Structures are given as C-alpha cells and as structure tokens.
Amino acid sequence: MKTQVGIIGGGPSGLLLSQLLDLQGIGNILLEKHTREYVLGRIRAGVLEHGFADLMREAQCGDRMDTEGEIHGGFYIAHDDTRDRINLKRLTGGNSVMVYGQTELTRDLYEAREKMGGKVIHEARHVMPHDITTNAPYLTYNTGGKTKRIDCDYIIGADGFHGISRKSIPANKIRTFERVYPFGWLGVLSNTKPVSPELIYAKHERGFALCSLRSQTLSRYYIQVPLTDTVDDWPDDAFWAELKRRLPKDVADALITGPSIEKSIAPLRSFVAEPMRYGNMFLAGDAAHIVPPTGARGLNSAASDVYYLYHAMLDHYKNGDDTGLETYSQKALARVWKGQRFSWWMTTLLHSFPDNSPFDNRLQQTDLEYLLSSEKAMASLAENYVGLPF
Numbered sequence: 001m002k003t004q005v006g007i008i009g010g011g012p013s014g015l016l017l018s019q020l021l022d023l024q025g026i027g028n029i030l031l032e033k034h035t036r037e038y039v040l041g042r043i044r045a046g047v048l049e050h051g052f053a054d055l056m057r058e059a060q061c062g063d064r065m066d067t068e069g070e071i072h073g074g075f076y077i078a079h080d081d082t083r084d085r086i087n088l089k090r091l092t093g094g095n096s097v098m099v100y101g102q103t104e105l106t107r108d109l110y111e112a113r114e115k116m117g118g119k120v121i122h123e124a125r126h127v128m129p130h131d132i133t134t135n136a137p138y139l140t141y142n143t144g145g146k147t148k149r150i151d152c153d154y155i156i157g158a159d160g161f162h163g164i165s166r167k168s169i170p171a172n173k174i175r176t177f178e179r180v181y182p183f184g185w186l187g188v189l190s191n192t193k194p195v196s197p198e199l200i201y202a203k204h205e206r207g208f209a210l211c212s213l214r215s216q217t218l219s220r221y222y223i224q225v226p227l228t229d230t231v232d233d234w235p236d237d238a239f240w241a242e243l244k245r246r247l248p249k250d251v252a253d254a255l256i257t258g259p260s261i262e263k264s265i266a267p268l269r270s271f272v273a274e275p276m277r278y279g280n281m282f283l284a285g286d287a288a289h290i291v292p293p294t295g296a297r298g299l300n301s302a303a304s305d306v307y308y309l310y311h312a313m314l315d316h317y318k319n320g321d322d323t324g325l326e327t328y329s330q331k332a333l334a335r336v337w338k339g340q341r342f343s344w345w346m347t348t349l350l351h352s353f354p355d356n357s358p359f360d361n362r363l364q365q366t367d368l369e370y371l372l373s374s375e376k377a378m379a380s381l382a383e384n385y386v387g388l389p390f
C-alpha cells in the first residue's frame with residue numbers, strides 16, 4: 001500500500017490528525033495495535049482546553065461534545081476545610097474549558113473516521129517504521145499472520161508512551177528528561193451525581209484529592225496514594241471514606257457515593273523526549289511527552305502537537321512550503337515545556353510529598369496562600385489551565 005502519511009497509534013492524537021488530514025484530501029493510513037473496543041475501554045482525561053474543543057469542531061467531530069460536554073468557567077481549590085474558586089472566565093477575559101471525557105472524544109473520532117471511510121487498521125501487530133531518514137520511509141505490520149507494508153512520505157509516531165516510534169530513534173539522536181513522583185492517583189468512576197458542578201482540587205495533609213465528572217450522572221474522583229498501593233487495597237468503602245477525609249466538611253457531607261464502575265491507579269511522571277522529529281518521522285502526544293494529570297495538560301499537549309503537524313502537512317502538500325515541518329519540533333516543544341512547568345507546579349502545590357522537610361511544607365503552604373491572595377498569580381494559573389495559545 002502507498003499513502004502520503006503513515007500514522008502509528010489510534011488514540012486521540014493519531015485519530016484527530018488522521019481526520020484533519022483526510023478532510024483536506026491528504027491521504028493517510030492509521031495503524032492501531034489494539035481493537036477499537038480495547039482503546040475505548042480506557043478511562044483517561046476529562047478536561048479539554050478551548051483550543052482542543054475548536055480543533056474537534058474543525059475536524060467535524062465536535063457535535064456530541066457541544067451537546068453533551070459541559071463548559072466550565074471555573075474550578076475550586078479546597079484547603080483547610082474551605083475552598084476558593086478560580087474564576088477562569090474573569091481571569092482570562094472570557095475563556096473556559098470543556099469537560100468531556102477522552103473516552104467519548106475518542107469514540108467520536110472513530111465514528112468520524114468510519115463515516116469518511118478513513119483507513120484505520122486495528123490489531124496491527126508488530127508495527128515497525130523503516131528507512132525513517134530517507135525520502136521513502138515505510139511501515140510494516142503483521143495482521144492475520146501476514147506481514148504488510150505501507151510506503152509513505154512521512155510517519156507520525158502517535159503511539160503513546162509505550163509505543164514503538166520513540167524507541168525507533170537511535171539513542172544518540174534523542175534526549176529524554178524525566179521526573180517520577182513518589183505517589184500515584186487512584187481513580188474511581190461511579191454512576192452518581194457529581195458532588196460539585198465544577199471541579200474541586202483538594203490539598204490535604206493526608207494527600208491530594210480531585211472531584212471531577214463526566215456528566216451530571218457520572219462522577220470521576222481521584223485520591224493520591226502511595227506507589228506501593230494496589231487497587232485491591234482500596235475497596236469502595238475505604239475509597240469513599242478517605243476521599244471524604246480530604247474534602248471540606250460541607251463537600252464531604254454532600255458526597256453521593258456508589259459502586260465503582262472503574263477503578264485504577266495511574267503513576268505520575270513528567271517526561272519529555274527531544275527532538276520530536278527524526279528524519280521523516282514526527283512524534284506527537286504521549287509518544288513524546290507525559291505530564292502528571294494534575295493540570296489536565298496531557299491530552300491538551302497532544303492537541304497542540306496535532307495542530308502544528310496538521311498545518312505543517314497542509315503547507316507542505318498544498319503550498320510546497322516546508323517551514324512548518326522544519327520548525328515543528330521546536331514549536332511543539334516550546335508549548336510542551338510550558339505544559340510541563342504548569343503540571344509540575346500544580347502537582348507540587350497540591351500533593352503531600354513524603355520526603356518534604358518542614359521547610360518544604362511551609363513553602364508549599366505559602367505558595368498556596370500567595371496564589372489565593374493574588375489576582376495576578378491566579379490569572380497566571382487560569383491562563384495555563386484554559387490553554388496557552390497554539
């Protein structure tokens with residue numbers, strides 16, 4: 001097979017780029033190693049920057065998001081048995097975020113690809129990029145016991161943190177930066193009415209907690225847990241009791257609990273691979289960078305990579321202008337690192353660090369007091385949270 005762009009990975013990054021390119025008549029084939037059901041079984045992000053929401057609309061995939069998603073103009077920071085609201089709209093001159101689960105967004109993208117007759121190949125095993133540094137790169141993969149080949153002009157590595165694309169770059173051609181946090185997030189999904197109409201990020205000496213939602217009947221909650229914990233350590237009752245301990249009393253009293261329909265522990269890490277281009281292969285999304293989910297930057301950093309790649313490919317194929325391709329890595333990394341900074345800062349601000357000294361804890365408390373007492377500090381948080389410009 002021959003196409004213009006070969007995409008590895010059928011998560012949000014790969015699917016969104018595939019859809020945008022197809023709409024512009026730029027041929028592409030996407031290879032996903034799992035089944036569609038497996039991909040849609042993952043529970044992940046919940047908050048979209050307004051720039052991401054606009055990109056979904058441009059990809060003609062925004063209708064259900066606009067109908068079922070919720071526009072949030074603020075969120076709360078809970079601490080010391082009280083909570084302060086961060087008024088995103090006022091602090092950013094009118095910007096907000098869209099609360100709409102990644103699972104639903106991925107479903108919308110899959111359905112749009114299907115409707116357009118997009119070439120998405122599932123259960124593509126042992127995908128390998130070849131001749132990446134030549135003008136004739138190609139992909140091989142195995143399906144039904146047969147090895148197949150896709151010749152293309154460019155390869156997009158949108159295969160996530162554990163994918164093959166980043167690992168196909170010679171060690172002396174790539175540099176990685178990493179910070180692993182000494183805790184994870186235990187997340188629970190429950191068919192219950194959310195305790196708050198807007199998200200609540202809670203700082204507590206017992207550990208961080210987050211009250212989020214997917215709809216008015218589907219709640220998403222998280223608590224910080226030690227890395228040694230497993231899901232089996234947290235039966236539903238223990239989870240609900242611990243979440244209540246970390247919330248202001250009025251919120252804890254209002255919490256509606258119910259059986260968990262999904263429960264998982266995600267480790268927290270900050271990670272960046274540079275550069276995001278090697279030869280004619282471009283990395284996008286989690287294949288190149290990971291953030292702790294505290295600042296809701298993960299999926300949103302993937303969106304800006306897709307935005308830059310989409311416009312670079314447009315300029316190349318429509319105008320013969322390769323500036324976008326040549327500057328992609330530098331442009332994408334500039335925004336990625338701002339997302340890294342914000343995610344690290346918000347994680348450091350709100351979590352309990354077992355090895356913190358009393359001095360560290362005083363600094364953390366002072367950071368929070370300064371933030372909540374300064375319009376300018378809150379405006380800085382707000383402009384990062386709604387999304388810096390692409």
Ligand code: FAS
Binds near residue numbers: 034164284298
């Ligand atoms: P993805 O990992 O989503 O997709 C990559 C795809 O490539 C997968 O479908 C995978 O099956 C496929 N693939 C991998 N290797 C392959 C190969 N060799 N061949 C073919 N296909 C291959 N972000 C937030 O903003 N908020 C959150 O709360 C949040 N929670 C998260 C919880 C967890 C457990 C994880 C892992 C991530 C979370 N994230 C969160 C970040 C997450 O949403 C990512 O940013 C987002 O999935 C990035 O999308 P992709 O870059 O498409 O990568």
Ligand code: PHB
Binds near residue numbers: 045047212293296297
């Ligand atoms: C979620 O709803 O899953 C979510 C929301 C905001 C975050 C992290 C996770 O910062």
